[in-house]
Amino acid sequence: MEESCDAFVPYTLLGFLLRRLSDPDPFPPCFYGDGQTSYFLRDYLTRGTNAILWILLFSITFVLLNRLGRIVRLWALGGRIPGPPVWALLGRCSSVTQLCGSDRDVDLTSFLSKLHENYGPLVKLWFGPSQLFVSVKDTHLIKEILFKAKDKLPLTERAYNLAFGALSIFVSAFNDKVSEKRESLAEYLDNKYISTSVLQNLVEETDSLDRVSFARCMAFKTIGTTLFGDTYLNWNNRTQYEELLMAVAKDGFFWASYVIIPFWRRDYWRYRSICQRLKDLTLEIMELSEGKSKSGLEASCGDLLALMLHGCVTTASLIANILTQLVLSPNLQEQIYSEISAIHKGSRVISPDEVRKMQFLLATVLESVRLLPAGPFLQRCSLKSDMRLENGMMIPAGATIVVPLHLVRMDASVCGEDFLKFTPNRFLSNDNNKNDDKESTCTKSQFINESIKFEALLSFGDGARACVGQSFAVLSIATLLASIIYDFEIKLVQNAAKDPGQAVHDFVSQEISSSRIILSKRNGAN
Numbered sequence: 001m002e003e004s005c006d007a008f009v010p011y012t013l014l015g016f017l018l019r020r021l022s023d024p025d026p027f028p029p030c031f032y033g034d035g036q037t038s039y040f041l042r043d044y045l046t047r048g049t050n051a052i053l054w055i056l057l058f059s060i061t062f063v064l065l066n067r068l069g070r071i072v073r074l075w076a077l078g079g080r081i082p083g084p085p086v087w088a089l090l091g092r093c094s095s096v097t098q099l100c101g102s103d104r105d106v107d108l109t110s111f112l113s114k115l116h117e118n119y120g121p122l123v124k125l126w127f128g129p130s131q132l133f134v135s136v137k138d139t140h141l142i143k144e145i146l147f148k149a150k151d152k153l154p155l156t157e158r159a160y161n162l163a164f165g166a167l168s169i170f171v172s173a174f175n176d177k178v179s180e181k182r183e184s185l186a187e188y189l190d191n192k193y194i195s196t197s198v199l200q201n202l203v204e205e206t207d208s209l210d211r212v213s214f215a216r217c218m219a220f221k222t223i224g225t226t227l228f229g230d231t232y233l234n235w236n237n238r239t240q241y242e243e244l245l246m247a248v249a250k251d252g253f254f255w256a257s258y259v260i261i262p263f264w265r266r267d268y269w270r271y272r273s274i275c276q277r278l279k280d281l282t283l284e285i286m287e288l289s290e291g292k293s294k295s296g297l298e299a300s301c302g303d304l305l306a307l308m309l310h311g312c313v314t315t316a317s318l319i320a321n322i323l324t325q326l327v328l329s330p331n332l333q334e335q336i337y338s339e340i341s342a343i344h345k346g347s348r349v350i351s352p353d354e355v356r357k358m359q360f361l362l363a364t365v366l367e368s369v370r371l372l373p374a375g376p377f378l379q380r381c382s383l384k385s386d387m388r389l390e391n392g393m394m395i396p397a398g399a400t401i402v403v404p405l406h407l408v409r410m411d412a413s414v415c416g417e418d419f420l421k422f423t424p425n426r427f428l429s430n431d432n433n434k435n436d437d438k439e440s441t442c443t444k445s446q447f448i449n450e451s452i453k454f455e456a457l458l459s460f461g462d463g464a465r466a467c468v469g470q471s472f473a474v475l476s477i478a479t480l481l482a483s484i485i486y487d488f489e490i491k492l493v494q495n496a497a498k499d500p501g502q503a504v505h506d507f508v509s510q511e512i513s514s515s516r517i518i519l520s521k522r523n524g525a526n
């Protein structure tokens, strides 16, 4: 009688191999009850496929249960945070209308403002069943949360990764490597000053300048020489490099927002080729600058590109906005000019030490930082663990924490009733006003008006993931401005309509109707 196939079929590949070794003909044809011939491989395949299907089923069930568990947890813990109920999702429901009136076009900041009025300094907002936003407005809570929440939302990392490859800064999850990288970068930047070559060739043409392009050019020169040395200034491919970086700055987040990268779209591949060209150019300038100096920043190509992009975009927007204030207020320029003339002696180039003594100038930069945040929200999250606050409240892991910078600054109790006005003096204590010789630096602790200083510098973030380039940016921009104002008067091009009202009230965009400026040489300047 024929033996059943089951007796021959091993359960594992190892069993099959062992049997093969011990028996030259281990699997003779065998018969099932219906008389069909069966061979080892067919049975082995059937069992293998079944096993794989079971494993898949268990894995998917496990993942789904895990996800469901996390959502239930998010709902349970998120539900305890004050805020509109879950069904207030996406602004359709009555509670949103009650809060914002009938205006359906209300923006998120105004909406959050109403929520804070109604629910207090910490409010939750559901954007979907698994998307919980927690907005924080109170200074004390912001400090605590930014100190404790060390992870960032994945979008920035995704955008930089897609464009520039692997990075060790701007990454979403905080770890020892990120911390180490931040420290070494901070040490490098804190000992770095704006290159004197940038200051010596500040203004190449003075006829009529586009305010934004001028600011961008200054920012690129400042950050480029800081990261790559003076070689950057004479680099043949500099203009192309800067144009390509701006193209990535414009489109990077758009492409990164796709869940599945749209590789079928032509413009996506055009974007990828820009990124590739940028990487090649970065390797080229790295090689050139390494040949010239050994004291450069040790960073990967991806990290350098990310720093260039972030540093230039943020620095350019701050310079552009300070220029706006300067052209709108000739008195402001004169005040800064007399401070510079009182302090700057001797050589043509103004030194960082001299700039540290120019308290009014530094206060002007800080006031611009206060009024002009780089983005409307600071965003953080805690990816793995829940965050318990000192007041006993718990923010569940996975919730997105936002700090609406605009609202924090609009708080009259913090910045005074004139919070909308550009008033550098708010940073100067009475002592400083009386004693012009008193030394000042642009680090946080040396500005005496402690309470307001925090809200101003919040544009750079705070806590474990705060901006590493904060002190460098403030001092460099102040040095740059001192050098310009010492030699030139910055004026709005004649016939350009100026609208101070708009500039004062609309301080998020801070656009003036004409953005062309002219630099007119001061009497006696070289």
Ligand code: HEM
Pocket (backbone or CB within 6 Å): 146, 169, 170, 171, 178, 182, 185, 189, 223, 307, 310, 311, 312, 314, 315, 318, 373, 374, 378, 379, 459, 460, 461, 462, 463, 464, 465, 466, 467, 468, 469, 470, 472, 473
């Ligand atoms: C006006 C100029 C600048 C502004 C307004 C600014 C603003 C910011 C902000 C808001 C953050 C996120 C902070 C947070 O989430 O708490 C940040 C991060 C960062 N900034 Fe800046 N930044 C400026 C200039 C620079 C410059 C010049 C550099 C260096 C060249 C730099 C390097 C960094 C780095 C490395 C981070 C990421 C830190 C991390 O992810 O751990 N920034 N910056």
